[in-house]
Amino acid sequence: MQHGLIAMERLGLSTDLYELTMAAAFHDAGIADRYATFDLAIRDLPPERGFLVAAGLEQALAYLRDFRFWPQALDYLERTGHFRQQFLDYLGALRFTGSVDAIPEGHVYFPPGPLLRIRAPIIEAQIIETYLLTTITYQTLIASKAARVVLAAGNSTVVDFSPRRDHGPQAGLLCARAAFIGGCVGTSNVLANDMFGIPMFGTMAHSFVMFYRDELEAFRAFSRSYPGDPTLLIDTYDTVEGARKALQLMPELAERGHRLAAVRLDSGDMLELSKQVREVLDAGGAEDTQIFASGNLDEHKIRRLLQGGAPIDGFGVGTELGTSGDAPSLNSTYKLVTCADAQGAEVPVIKLATSKVTLPGSKQIWRRRDASSCMTGDTIGLVGEELEGNPLLVPVMRDGKPLAPAPELSAIREHARAEIAALPTGVAELDDHATYPVQVSPRLQALVQELHRR
């Protein structure tokens, strides 16, 4: 296991220690089966985000469905000496039997209302916290960043080029999925194509050209072996000269029934170089050969390039996309909002200390739209209220079982695209975005005040 791979049999151990010691305490006190409700929510938006795109639910539900402690995990827990045998026997039989309501993947989401609402016996609802948070938070982070990059790229496409800079191989895989939801056309990650069916794209590396030393020879060797229309990397020595060499290859490609799909620039003054390369390509009869750019790009650089008239058709974005460089985390929380008393009655609860006040009770978010379906505002209220708009959280799991197969990724991506197009003016701006109106219902406000008074 030196790879840092997490085996299915150890999935239950991918958690914070306190989840297990609290579970033991609930068990020992005989209250493990009292029902509770938790909200998984994002507390606030990072400075440069006007909206978030919900992602990661499929992995979260798969985790809950398959959640269990396998014998080898129980053996390990026994060896730690932290847990009594009676509790370990109980853990061995434990499954997630609760309910989940959630905002589906691809919906836009605004803090601080619930993104997921989990209702289950307290021990189950608590023990899943860590895994659920990391799964939902990272994919939502990346889908939201990808949406910005894709917006900046306008009619040009964006490909996830991040695997080498993501926080480990699994982050690379989850990033590819979330970036696709956020609007990327695909990824360079082969595993993401295998596991999630995400379209994959690839070009060639500088090392390939350097290894051949002769650039034209390198282009020729790569193209001969490549099964389709190749994209050639032209900036290893001199970008404009590289474009000319790529042109020289066109007759050979045509003989084999192929064309030069694109050339890639990875360094230098991309605005200037892309214009020069476009001229060279057009003059050489390669008007339909695209220009693809990569190299430390983000949404701001892409916008500047396109505003400057750079004739770039596609962008490969790595580090800034896969780490959400300007905001590498979201302020996600998992908060108890109702719990059953000794008589089994579920009552709303609140955490009062300092500034981190939570919204109590089992909640829903209603979204209003105008006549042209443009979003106009959200209201966070209590389940059971009848508020204007459409409720965003829908039932996705009951009795520990997913209610439906996960939607197709391409459908989620299309939905996200439509949702982003329906944002109010200014909310999707890259800088100085408008604030989307989110309000709290009078009944929920009254409940907060009432719990404060007690």
Added chain:
Amino acid sequence: MQHGLIAMERLGLSTDLYELTMAAAFHDAGIADRYATFDLAIRDLPPERGFLVAAGLEQALAYLRDFRFWPQALDYLERTGHFRQQFLDYLGALRFTGSVDAIPEGHVYFPPGPLLRIRAPIIEAQIIETYLLTTITYQTLIASKAARVVLAAGNSTVVDFSPRRDHGPQAGLLCARAAFIGGCVGTSNVLANDMFGIPMFGTMAHSFVMFYRDELEAFRAFSRSYPGDPTLLIDTYDTVEGARKALQLMPELAERGHRLAAVRLDSGDMLELSKQVREVLDAGGAEDTQIFASGNLDEHKIRRLLQGGAPIDGFGVGTELGTSGDAPSLNSTYKLVTCADAQGAEVPVIKLATSKVTLPGSKQIWRRRDASSCMTGDTIGLVGEELEGNPLLVPVMRDGKPLAPAPELSAIREHARAEIAALPTGVAELDDHATYPVQVSPRLQALVQELHRR
């Protein structure tokens, strides 16, 4: 596989598509077995880093040792239609047979010299790029961030509390490992204890206290179930009042042969609250009960707290540690530096386009120290040179086999601690750090100039 788990059988697919299409081209051209050398290096330091701590080598070597394309990966690759059967047959038999020299884990490292040097037939050396980069880059990023946080904490301890905010479950696991190397005393991540033997720590969540509603009852239930000396979270309602309630539990704990290990603060004005809580604890006879703090901490906040006299004995650091919040990526590269010509002679190569000039040739880094073992500077030179200082890269793999078992993590951690203590004055400062002197040997400079001239 909806968990986003990467199965051993799919390890070879966790890569960029271009690694495979280039491999196919090398194979088709009949030059796959020509030797080449690549440097894995970090191009430069993030603004707030005076040094980096090397980490991730154990996982990198395990990957190289186990590298292969399993039948199910080959089946998938066949289905993509990208590759010829002859190449897939070749891939099925491909193993990594090369050499790796590397700076061992726990050494401090300064860009831009090689962190790893890989020499192998070009197809092998190229195809491993993506996985090696993500593995080494993320752990080095986190070990380096952890070192800063640990330095800021001085005599107080630091625990990795990041699993919920890391970029997915595997990032959480790798983070725990790297943070331990960087000086953390342990992690909240159970899986990291199981897989890597890293000490684990845990307290309790606000939800636990809220679920019981009565804080004292919650403390009692938790302590009864907890196998050792508990740490109680005292800020759910009122921190100072929470400290008093924790005190009330001491007689019961003593009866069972336990004591109150610590109280945890997770919100509010920690400087003020920690002083008040210390007074309450001392006045109540709990002089040896420690104060543990968490909640959006980073190295700067920790230093301010301790400089202000906060009596805090330990810190749990999550988001900022696990995502390296101020610098969530390192500018890592994997560059071809020598390759064999048609006669098999290995020659140094260089990439010239624009500003991204690389250092050619098979290189070594020599580190000089003064009489008291304090580091005084590094020189990047060519293998075969005799330069002042000790060479940093050592042989770790030959013929695809690790030369020794991976060192114990605790030994790596101790080594890192000693290395950081031997840094020149100012290099380890949190702000406005001094620049460590790194120079390039005259022979290497001459080689760069010679290759430029050609």
